[in-house]
Amino acid sequence: MKSAIELFRSETFLNNNLKLFVNRCSENFDAPFHAHDFVEYCYVAEGKGFHHIGEDVIPVHKGMLFVIPIGIPHVFRPSSPNLSVTPLIIYNCLFNAELTSTLSTIIQEQAICDHLKQLELNQMPYVHVVDHTQQIEEIMIRLYKESSLLDTGSSTMLFTLVSQLVVMTYRQYQQDYKQKHSNTDDFEHVLRYLDHHIHERIRLRDLVRISSWSEKHLGRLFLKHTGQTFGSYLQYLRIQKSCELLKSSQHNVSLIAELVGYRDVDTFYAVFKRITGTTPHMYRKSYTSD
Incomplete structure (x- = not known):
């Protein structure tokens, strides 16, 4: 799937002091094939469909998480045009280099900091993991609720939750990589x-x-x-x-x-x-x- 690629810019979404945006949306056939100048974590919360990402088309279902580096074009499509029956629901967590720099002061492991830097500089392909234990889903839900509340201490909570999201995803990514490359x-x-x-x-x-x-x-x-x-x-x-x-x-x-x-x-x-x-x-x- 290749058409004109739109560029989504940070200032449209990350216009708060945290440089963080979290939402929950129902995908449709109107969203454009797009790239962006921020890192995006996308979690499939409900339904089935397809993820067009770069040159790949990946069937998606609940529990799948994608990490989209800066500059990689993608779009989700539901499996059916009847959105009232089979909606494809995605949680999105977006942040740019400013928040990456903040996270690097919180996350102690250099390998994970390097991983974030590679995403920021478009030095690695997209990441795809499956949330077998529902731990990532729990973090995504808490991120969404906390970003909607913005109560006292929300900044601290959000930084902590994003750090957990990054670490849990990286762990699953490493486990999947080792399993995939052992005796295959x-x-x-x-x-x-x-x-x-x-x-x-x-x-x-x-x-x-x-x-x-x-x-x-x-x-x-x-x-x-x-x-x-x-x-x-x-x-x-x-x-x-x-x-x-x-x-x-x-x-x-x-x-x-x-x-x-x-x-x-x-x-x-x-x-x-x-x-x-x-x-x-x-x-x-x-x-x-x-």
């Missing part, structure tokens, strides 16, 4: 196989043959390492590859659908629209227009 070589082989055979009909039993794992165990590994079922991961991989071809080639849409493994172009159109929020033709047009 064999599963990486499975992912490479999918990448190289995306044009073919691929079933889970085909992966049993190349991995010597059972279908049940493979299903667990897909959830563990990708956060998706095998079917969902394969579908999103096909659409990701089709986006690359739409940008880099002059192939017609029917051929691209075939190159990424779809034998029925109508199915390809339906899946592409559901995942990206637009049609293949409009997706390509947005790039050629840019």
